[in-house]
Amino acid sequence: MPADRVFDELRRLLGDRLSTAQSVREQHGRDESPLAPALPDAVAFPHSTGEVAEIVKVCAGAGVPVVPFGAGTSLEGHVLATSGGVSLDLTGMNEVVRLSVADLDVTVQAGITRNALSEVLAKEGLFFPVDPGADATIGGMAATGASGTTTVRYGTMRENVLALQVVLADGRVIETARRARKSSAGYDLTHLFVGSEGTLGVITEVTLRIHGIPEAIAGAVCRFPDIGSAVRAVTAVLQVGIPVARIEFVDELAIEAINAYAGLSYPIAPLLLLEFHGSEAGVLEQSASVGEIVTELGATDYRSAVDAQERASLWRARHDSFYASLALRPGAKAITTDVCVPISRLADCILATRADIDAHGLVATMVGHVGDGNFHVMMLVDPDDPSEMKMAEEMNQRLVARALDMDGTSTGEHGIGLHKMEFLTRELPGGVDVMRSLKRTLDPHNIMNPGKVVAFD
Amino acid sequence: MPADRVFDELRRLLGDRLSTAQSVREQHGRDESPLAPALPDAVAFPHSTGEVAEIVKVCAGAGVPVVPFGAGTSLEGHVLATSGGVSLDLTGMNEVVRLSVADLDVTVQAGITRNALSEVLAKEGLFFPVDPGADATIGGMAATGASGTTTVRYGTMRENVLALQVVLADGRVIETARRARKSSAGYDLTHLFVGSEGTLGVITEVTLRIHGIPEAIAGAVCRFPDIGSAVRAVTAVLQVGIPVARIEFVDELAIEAINAYAGLSYPIAPLLLLEFHGSEAGVLEQSASVGEIVTELGATDYRSAVDAQERASLWRARHDSFYASLALRPGAKAITTDVCVPISRLADCILATRADIDAHGLVATMVGHVGDGNFHVMMLVDPDDPSEMKMAEEMNQRLVARALDMDGTSTGEHGIGLHKMEFLTRELPGGVDVMRSLKRTLDPHNIMNPGKVVAFD
Numbered sequence: 021m022p023a024d025r026v027f028d029e030l031r032r033l034l035g036d037r038l039s040t041a042q043s044v045r046e047q048h049g050r051d052e053s054p055l056a057p058a059l060p061d062a063v064a065f066p067h068s069t070g071e072v073a074e075i076v077k078v079c080a081g082a083g084v085p086v087v088p089f090g091a092g093t094s095l096e097g098h099v100l101a102t103s104g105g106v107s108l109d110l111t112g113m114n115e116v117v118r119l120s121v122a123d124l125d126v127t128v129q130a131g132i133t134r135n136a137l138s139e140v141l142a143k144e145g146l147f148f149p150v151d152p153g154a155d156a157t158i159g160g161m162a163a164t165g166a167s168g169t170t171t172v173r174y175g176t177m178r179e180n181v182l183a184l185q186v187v188l189a190d191g192r193v194i195e196t197a198r199r200a201r202k203s204s205a206g207y208d209l210t211h212l213f214v215g216s217e218g219t220l221g222v223i224t225e226v227t228l229r230i231h232g233i234p235e236a237i238a239g240a241v242c243r244f245p246d247i248g249s250a251v252r253a254v255t256a257v258l259q260v261g262i263p264v265a266r267i268e269f270v271d272e273l274a275i276e277a278i279n280a281y282a283g284l285s286y287p288i289a290p291l292l293l294l295e296f297h298g299s300e301a302g303v304l305e306q307s308a309s310v311g312e313i314v315t316e317l318g319a320t321d322y323r324s325a326v327d328a329q330e331r332a333s334l335w336r337a338r339h340d341s342f343y344a345s346l347a348l349r350p351g352a353k354a355i356t357t358d359v360c361v362p363i364s365r366l367a368d369c370i371l372a373t374r375a376d377i378d379a380h381g382l383v384a385t386m387v388g389h390v391g392d393g394n395f396h397v398m399m400l401v402d403p404d405d406p407s408e409m410k411m412a413e414e415m416n417q418r419l420v421a422r423a424l425d426m427d428g429t430s431t432g433e434h435g436i437g438l439h440k441m442e443f444l445t446r447e448l449p450g451g452v453d454v455m456r457s458l459k460r461t462l463d464p465h466n467i468m469n470p471g472k473v474v475a476f477d
Numbered sequence: 478m479p480a481d482r483v484f485d486e487l488r489r490l491l492g493d494r495l496s497t498a499q500s501v502r503e504q505h506g507r508d509e510s511p512l513a514p515a516l517p518d519a520v521a522f523p524h525s526t527g528e529v530a531e532i533v534k535v536c537a538g539a540g541v542p543v544v545p546f547g548a549g550t551s552l553e554g555h556v557l558a559t560s561g562g563v564s565l566d567l568t569g570m571n572e573v574v575r576l577s578v579a580d581l582d583v584t585v586q587a588g589i590t591r592n593a594l595s596e597v598l599a600k601e602g603l604f605f606p607v608d609p610g611a612d613a614t615i616g617g618m619a620a621t622g623a624s625g626t627t628t629v630r631y632g633t634m635r636e637n638v639l640a641l642q643v644v645l646a647d648g649r650v651i652e653t654a655r656r657a658r659k660s661s662a663g664y665d666l667t668h669l670f671v672g673s674e675g676t677l678g679v680i681t682e683v684t685l686r687i688h689g690i691p692e693a694i695a696g697a698v699c700r701f702p703d704i705g706s707a708v709r710a711v712t713a714v715l716q717v718g719i720p721v722a723r724i725e726f727v728d729e730l731a732i733e734a735i736n737a738y739a740g741l742s743y744p745i746a747p748l749l750l751l752e753f754h755g756s757e758a759g760v761l762e763q764s765a766s767v768g769e770i771v772t773e774l775g776a777t778d779y780r781s782a783v784d785a786q787e788r789a790s791l792w793r794a795r796h797d798s799f800y801a802s803l804a805l806r807p808g809a810k811a812i813t814t815d816v817c818v819p820i821s822r823l824a825d826c827i828l829a830t831r832a833d834i835d836a837h838g839l840v841a842t843m844v845g846h847v848g849d850g851n852f853h854v855m856m857l858v859d860p861d862d863p864s865e866m867k868m869a870e871e872m873n874q875r876l877v878a879r880a881l882d883m884d885g886t887s888t889g890e891h892g893i894g895l896h897k898m899e900f901l902t903r904e905l906p907g908g909v910d911v912m913r914s915l916k917r918t919l920d921p922h923n924i925m926n927p928g929k930v931v932a933f934d
Contacts, residue, residue, distance in 0.1 A: 194907035450651035
């Protein structure tokens, strides 16, 4: 089928759920990165896995790219339609397919957002822990290998996805695994697609591990004289095996931003924000033990926040840090970095990065999932000033090189997308050749989100 | 190179570390399954990744199969050299390459066994939780996707392998990931090789997450009037989120076997064996909470075992259950099944299986990692009685069909090997086609442990 007949065919299939309107294409041609938009030729709004399979088959027949699209909150250009084609908006597929309280698992369509899922689960006393900053779709989170503030206790999407339904590049629909909580049955197809960013197939359903809401939750906050002592305190807490649910670092400028944005008054110093999950007695004991350890290592004002409201405000502040940072410099765009290093190297990495930022006069906040060795620098740049954009990109390049030198990764949770392909080649020079072979095998005509993760040629 | 010159070439490379002696070949032509031995033509004993790569290159040039071999404790024929070729004995590569207490990770050569690793870690106050019954090699455990009694708390090999070094089928050496605790950098090559059973490449180094030995450990044991109430009690404990470290089911005949084998006197009833990890106060609280829940649901004689010696004897008994069961019927071989189902279906699955065993007059014990929905039936059969062997195999077939009907898997932890390839096709009919594509891509000449996991044609 010639490419120009593809849209007629798709329109026959979807009716007005295929759009070529400029505004709709614009909405689907950008994400939350500062990368220039790249518009798809059309946007499809399927309502079922069967429709996704039909769309992919039609596109495959004509060599037209298919770019899966969820909430559009990716940070490295994952959803930009750099080769045109069809943006596949999955937000109409947002049902909970099946929920088992006894099995602590749930199957959802890919387009449901994490907040929508959380509402459904909360009614049953359950929760899903993975919490990237944005209200992303579960399918998008699986495709990106997302994580967040609770990874130190509950893991990333990799540890929490039990099975996937995937539409392959030729329209075949497969299940990657059964619903058993563990399996050694053959190659791990689930994890092949988790983190594949839509380049190997379209994730249409996701089966997740879920958890009972803990009997008790406590928060805590403390400040440190410097970044190094904050990170050393984290290391000490993890080594004694206290099962912290969250342990987040926020630097001084980020605190200023959060205070201004949310009308709060945290002291301007490197902070650790913590959360504990367990029994009533358990969370108090955890918090007390952590308090002792971190105070020994230089923390001041260790303060438990058992009150739910105080705790919620503390974590809202942390989750708002992206938008709070943006508000530091109106009109600026945020360029967000995402390295992750072995925790023994984290203090060095953060300190060298702060020195680098300051030496170049950049405005940048830092927050970190320090329990995992992962931290973000948000550089606030004027998108219309090429020299500033260039300086920020060079800072990112140096940061990635620094992380790789420390046996770390170029991306802890944001993914490769369009922007980090060169970094991936440096990170896993032999591995990337294997990735390219996998891509060629599963998508021989390069129609699945082409130009992302690995170069085809 | 013609095949007959391969051994000359390998001998030049390895000297007397290449053996074609009958006894050595016999030792490497069998595992712990009841399958008939299949001998390799030669056994190679490499001392380095470089040597493994050279061996693979030589074999690849001549189309000679390479079968990675660790402790030989696989249960589904994984290491049988059914197409001849070279058995690659990795037990000479048994060093700890690097250990980081601060990062709670360790890199080992593939041939180190889990007990040898445990000794090294214990000196630093650390432990590695994954504990299959056998003293398997870490490389073998990674290749099989092994798990054990602590999976309910700490996960399987999938959750505990951070990165691998792999020799591919053409002799290339790759690292699958950096040492960061999480990464979204490209396709998940680590998990492609975990569970691939030597069919996609040779795992030569493994980087593992490790844990601090908990401040306190407590054990517990209780008995139930019937299997159904035991499983319901497990479900209840998991739902309230008590982080049990182990929760194991042992059936009546297995208790009899253990008592006889180890000179113990557990009551003859369905038992749950539990373990709790945490602070001194924490483990007592966990144990008390679990005691309340399970007693409410029918358990009697809930008894805490805080004393280390009593606890050790309890878990030694559980770990010995394989050999204890064998001793029930001297001269018999054990045929071990390995299904895993959603926990809501576990009681039904175990009960139907017990009825099936009894209806056919088989002698079989049952133990289960019930927190994961995984259980084993050990059928004690006379290997020289074809009708009995056939009856056992038919029992296994019915059990797998039952598990698949319940959305479970044919293997929770033992893997596919030679014996479960047909089951895999039934379990993931679309998925197995994708697995076959992956196999063809990474091992186009079918030299890596051929005839296992997926059929090549």
